[in-house]
Amino acid sequence: MVIKNLEKKFDTIVIGLGAMGSSTLYQLAKNKKSVLGIEQSNIPNSIGSSHGINRIIRLAYSEHPAYVPLLRRAYELWYDLEKVSNEKILYKTGSLDISEENHWVFSGSLSSCLEHKIPHKVLNSSEISKKFPAYNFPHNYKGLFQKDGGFLLSEKVIENYTKLAVAHKAKVSSNEKVINWEVNNGEVSVVTNKSIYKSNSLVITTGSWINKLVPELLNLAVPERQVLGWFKTKNDSKFKNNFPVFSCSVDEGRFYGFPIHEIEGFKIGKYNHLNEIANPDNQNTSLSKQDEHVLRSAISRYFPEANGKLLQYQTCMFTNTPDENFIIDQHPNFSQVFLAGGFSGHGFKFSSVVGEIISEMLINSKFPKELEFLRLSRFNLASKI
Numbered sequence: 326m327v328i329k330n331l332e333k334k335f336d337t338i339v340i341g342l343g344a345m346g347s348s349t350l351y352q353l354a355k356n357k358k359s360v361l362g363i364e365q366s367n368i369p370n371s372i373g374s375s376h377g378i379n380r381i382i383r384l385a386y387s388e389h390p391a392y393v394p395l396l397r398r399a400y401e402l403w404y405d406l407e408k409v410s411n412e413k414i415l416y417k418t419g420s421l422d423i424s425e426e427n428h429w430v431f432s433g434s435l436s437s438c439l440e441h442k443i444p445h446k447v448l449n450s451s452e453i454s455k456k457f458p459a460y461n462f463p464h465n466y467k468g469l470f471q472k473d474g475g476f477l478l479s480e481k482v483i484e485n486y487t488k489l490a491v492a493h494k495a496k497v498s499s500n501e502k503v504i505n506w507e508v509n510n511g512e513v514s515v516v517t518n519k520s521i522y523k524s525n526s527l528v529i530t531t532g533s534w535i536n537k538l539v540p541e542l543l544n545l546a547v548p549e550r551q552v553l554g555w556f557k558t559k560n561d562s563k564f565k566n567n568f569p570v571f572s573c574s575v576d577e578g579r580f581y582g583f584p585i586h587e588i589e590g591f592k593i594g595k596y597n598h599l600n601e602i603a604n605p606d607n608q609n610t611s612l613s614k615q616d617e618h619v620l621r622s623a624i625s626r627y628f629p630e631a632n633g634k635l636l637q638y639q640t641c642m643f644t645n646t647p648d649e650n651f652i653i654d655q656h657p658n659f660s661q662v663f664l665a666g667g668f669s670g671h672g673f674k675f676s677s678v679v680g681e682i683i684s685e686m687l688i689n690s691k692f693p694k695e696l697e698f699l700r701l702s703r704f705n706l707a708s709k710i
């Protein structure tokens with residue numbers, strides 16, 4: 326979409342309309358702010374972190390119990406999105422967090438359920454296989470089943486939030502790249518490959534590119550190459566209807582996966598894949614034998630009926646922080662600039678609530694106390710600049 330009224334100064338400009346940016350744009354537009362969203366590619370696209378059809382959502386949260394209140398609000402906002410867009414976005418399949426009993430994947434998930442009184446079931450490996458026959462974990466593994474887990478249609482989310490933002494009078498420009506931004510006398514200027522825009526405030530949600538526009542984050546938000554594979558199964562029905570999403574930690578590493586949905590084949594990925602740093606402007610999108618081997622190593626042992634032909638793959642990027650917790654904060658030097666980045670391998674499910682948080686930070690200058698653990702002050706920024 327071409328913005329005609331370039332003279333206009335916006336309340337807020339949002340750079341990057343992926344998961345976090347599209348949701349932020351929607352929340353601000355809904356709150357009657359004049360907003361411009363700028364995206365370097367298509368909306369949605371497959372060059373960032375949100376493609377590949379779907380993303381897991383879990384209420385039991387191994388990573389840290391502090392995320393649970395955020396997740397509760399995220400779920401409410403996902404239901405709202407389904408209502409206002411009139412589309413199914415969230416599929417509840419239940420979730421399984423599987424590992425040895427003392428590993429944080431299982432024990433963290435259990436702690437989050439106990440601390441937040443989340444209904445759950447603990448299953449041993451034979452109970453897992455009995456209930457969900459596609460699963461085949463060794464006897465020393467435990468699984469935490471939580472019924473609210475499932476997946477979100479990630480590309481549909483971005484498409485719908487952007488459409489709804491436009492319906493609330495947001496301006497959107499795709500295929501326009503932001504080259505630079507600055508703040509002069511309290512006014513923000515955003516320079517793109519096509520134009521210059523002005524605003525009172527700025528939100529930077531550029532995913533794996535965030536450290537290019539915010540060099541202070543160079544070592545704090547680091548892009549990493551990931552690979553997703555879809556594998557042919559011997560019995561699709563076992564991988565379709567009675568198949569919870571999972572996150573597991575096994576000898577071969579930490580993996581996650583989904584029931585068959587829309588695309589043929591069982592979808593699986595390994596967290597941090599080959600630990601390869603990515604350059605977002607020059608991504609390696611080809612598939613090596615090693616990439617496939619990594620995924621098969623888990624399939625052959627734990628989901629042996631899905632060890633068929635690789636039907637499709639996609640590459641994608643995590644943007645990792647040192648502690649894998651997100652960065653949601655004001656810019657260290659400019660109070661009118663807000664940053665949401667470093668969502669590591671687990672941010673998508675929160676995108677609905679991240680948009681609301683940023684919008685509230687901007688409109689009411691309110692930063693929720695319980696989100697202190699996501700602020701930049703937890704890092705020694707001075708030494709990174």
Ligand SMILES: Cc1cc2nc3c(=O)[nH]c(=O)nc-3n(C[C@H](O)[C@H](O)[C@H](O)COP(=O)(O)OP(=O)(O)OC[C@H]3O[C@@H](n4cnc5c(N)ncnc54)[C@H](O)[C@@H]3O)c2cc1C
Pocket residue numbers: 340341342343344345346363364365366370372373374375379380381382501502503504530531532533534535538551552553581594641642643665666667668669670671672673674675
């Ligand atoms: C393979 C894979 C699996 C994952 N699985 C899960 C999961 O199951 N559950 C979960 O919760 N999370 C998961 N994640 C993490 C989650 O997907 C990400 O944390 C989330 O999508 C990040 O959203 P974002 O808005 O920060 O980035 P993006 O959605 O990538 O958006 C950033 C946007 O900014 C644009 N942009 C960048 N630079 C500029 C510029 N200069 N000018 C204009 N536009 C710009 C980009 O083109 C892009 O569209 C996974 C990630 C990957 C890669």
